[in-house]
Amino acid sequence: MNVVIVANAPSLRLDPYREMIAGADLVIAADGGANALVEAGFRPAIVIGDLDSLGATRLALLAADGVEVRRFPREKDETDLELALLHAVAIGATHIDILGALGGRWDHTFANVAMLAMPELQGRQVRLIDERQRLFLVRDQALLEGQRGDTLSLLPLTPTVCGITTRGLFYALDDATLHFERARGVSNILIDPPGFISLREGLLLVVQHDDCGAFQFAAGIEPC
Amino acid sequence: MNVVIVANAPSLRLDPYREMIAGADLVIAADGGANALVEAGFRPAIVIGDLDSLGATRLALLAADGVEVRRFPREKDETDLELALLHAVAIGATHIDILGALGGRWDHTFANVAMLAMPELQGRQVRLIDERQRLFLVRDQALLEGQRGDTLSLLPLTPTVCGITTRGLFYALDDATLHFERARGVSNILIDPPGFISLREGLLLVVQHDDCGAFQFAAGIEPC
Structure with missing residues (x-):
């Protein structure tokens, strides 16, 4: 199962990834990643996170459109991307491409890359992708x-x-x-x-x- | 001894760091970091690296101006920044601020951050600095x-x-x-x-x- 996760990098444009997103079995938005998806004309299957980067109106529209919304408390141990990754694992993803996880604050980027080392991801092909590079473990x-x-x-x-x-x-x-x-x-x-x-x-x-x-x-x- | 090292991040502007550079005991340019220094009106004490990011004219002008030039072969094991750090250690630097090491290619940035873990740097205050953040170990x-x-x-x-x-x-x-x-x-x-x-x-x-x-x-x- 091919899953695409869209995280919340600032100024994320999804045009270069239309084919990848359209071809995925499932698209997960990690919190504000849903903004970039909606603006590019896509609809995630699931939005997951503390949802502090999504406006109430957009969230209501997504829910009305049948998008599954999984809200976690803000002071949780996991980041939104970590929650999205664990969900992808739980539903049996074998290939996970992550967009929007590079290029924001440097500590966020570093933490996102370090997540590739999560033991739960062993045996799966997981890639962090932006317009300049592809990262994998x-x-x-x-x-x-x-x-x-x-x-x-x-x-x-x-x-x-x-x-x-x-x-x-x-x-x-x-x-x-x-x-x-x-x-x-x-x-x-x-x-x-x-x-x-x-x-x-x-x-x-x-x-x-x-x-x-x-x-x-x-x-x-x-x-x- | 306070040393400032200027590395070769693309589009590096040194205006925010004028005070830091002027107050250093020694300024080392790691290869193309010399470009940003010269363009901001500074003169490094030493330029170190394979010098593939410096034009021949600029290099000649720097040498004529009394700048010490240490050229290494391109197919070396160390990066230019690593050479600059090892030189700073060799001359007894206790505080090292590194500019221009974040914000370029992601693999370069990651490798530059990992260098903070060099055992030679133990016992010294070493910081990677850009306009948004300060990183130290x-x-x-x-x-x-x-x-x-x-x-x-x-x-x-x-x-x-x-x-x-x-x-x-x-x-x-x-x-x-x-x-x-x-x-x-x-x-x-x-x-x-x-x-x-x-x-x-x-x-x-x-x-x-x-x-x-x-x-x-x-x-x-x-x-x-």
Whole structure:
């Protein structure tokens, strides 16, 4: 089951994601994410959160339109996005794409990325997506899809990540260790898609984006 | 010794930091950070990095002006900011403020924040600063300076952070544990500055910014 969650990043525009949203089995709005959905002509199946970012009129209209509204108290332990993720897990989501979770306050963005490490998400494909990049977590192994020339940064979310081996990347890793505080994995390049990555221990964040400029430095690779 | 490092965030404007830069004992430019410095009328003492973000003319002018230029090969293990930090440590910096390290590509920002965990920085006050927020790491204890009403988010940079105790915060913690993937520490509020925080184990990132809106939810506290 493919779920799209729309969170509440400021100035979120959903035009680039029309196909993704229309193709989802279920669309969940985390609180104010419903604003961007309604303004783009979509209707979430569920709105979840403390709902402090939604006007009363809009909320009433959504409810009248059959949207399921799940309101939590504001002083809860979970953020709206965490509640949305836990709900997606509870209904059996296998693929979760999250929009609107990057680009707001830096502490919010960081907390949203850290949520990829929730144990409940293990075994599911979960991605944070914005117009510039796609972020996902590797717990054991992953295919690295994308275009020849995509920039791929490998960022440990644990103090160390051990036994990293890659295929299809310009800077090949073979049973390598990366450390959280050292930026060794930044700006690798996908040269033979799909690439592949596996690791033995730790959690590794992959940040992937288009960046033809990377070719300037990858000798022998034709520019895209 | 107070050092200011200027990194290479896109569209960096240094006007808000004139006093900080002028008051530093030493200003280091990490590669293209020198552009923002020169454009604001400052002159770094040292430019360090692979220098791929500096034009040849500007570099020649800087060198002619007596700026120390330390050029490293592009395919190095360290990023330009990491080289600048290690240099600051080598010359005995006790306070390091880093400008221009937030707000560019998300993987760069994340890697820059993770660098706060470098063991070489232990025992020094190191802050990442932009116009919206100040980020610093707590390894054992820290004073939380700032204004009544500042938002303070507490974000673990290790899988767990144990034994967290706070003073002066709206949501008080007493020997609490925070987990990396749970956003429990987001949007606390400094109500009695200076606050204080201590912890027993782990690395805790503090993200601090002005946000009077927080008072809407902190009952009994007068709005700022």
